[in-house]
Amino acid sequence: MSEALRLEFNVAGNNFISAGSASDEVKKTLKMLGIGAQFIRKVAIAMYEGEINMVIHAGGGRAIVDIFPEKIKIVLQDEGPGIPDIELAMKEGYSTATDNIRDLGFGAGMGLPNMKKYTDEFLIESEVGVGTTVTMVVNFI
Numbered sequence: 001m002s003e004a005l006r007l008e009f010n011v012a013g014n015n016f017i018s019a020g021s022a023s024d025e026v027k028k029t030l031k032m033l034g035i036g037a038q039f040i041r042k043v044a045i046a047m048y049e050g051e052i053n054m055v056i057h058a059g060g061g062r063a064i065v066d067i068f069p070e071k072i073k074i075v076l077q078d079e080g081p082g083i084p085d086i087e088l089a090m091k092e093g094y095s096t097a098t099d100n101i102r103d104l105g106f107g108a109g110m111g112l113p114n115m116k117k118y119t120d121e122f123l124i125e126s127e128v129g130v131g132t133t134v135t136m137v138v139n140f141i
Contacts, residue, residue: 004066004073005029011051011076013060016104022063023047026072033067035140042118043072043138049111050076050134056101057081058132071120074136082128089124090116 007029009022027044047063054061058080066073083089090112097107116122121137 004068005033007063007065007067009063009065011054011060011063013055013058015055015060019052019055020048022065023051026065026074029067030072039072039138039140043074046115046118046136046138047074047076049114050074050136052106053111054078054080056097056106061131070141071137071139074134074138076134076136077131078133079131082130083124083126083132084128086124086126 007026009025011022012018023044026047027040030040030043047065051063054063054076058078061076061078061080064075064077088094091109092113093109095102095107095109097109101107112124115134115136118138119136120139121135123135124132125135126132
């Protein structure tokens, strides 16, 4: 594989039935490509957390995944409300999830911290009222 394999997904907002389907597809693809289990686990956790954040907070979005021989790059884009204080949002346990989202078992405030923890490169760009773009890279070597 000399150039990137690109996968693109639309993530539906407020749809908890299909939430996680993009990260599942990426996981299956990485297995097919023979990527090591430890890397697949990191990618699956980081991408799932991002996908759930788009479902809960942003009304959905788009995931663009480029798989290279040495790494995977995941870009999550949404046109949601944006993140007013990224530093605060990165604190473990901080959450703006509503009570009904918490009742579903989400909103523990670990999404963004887990995304950063399980990636080698992590960048959040957000503008209130415009949306958020999260870029994550996991190196395979």
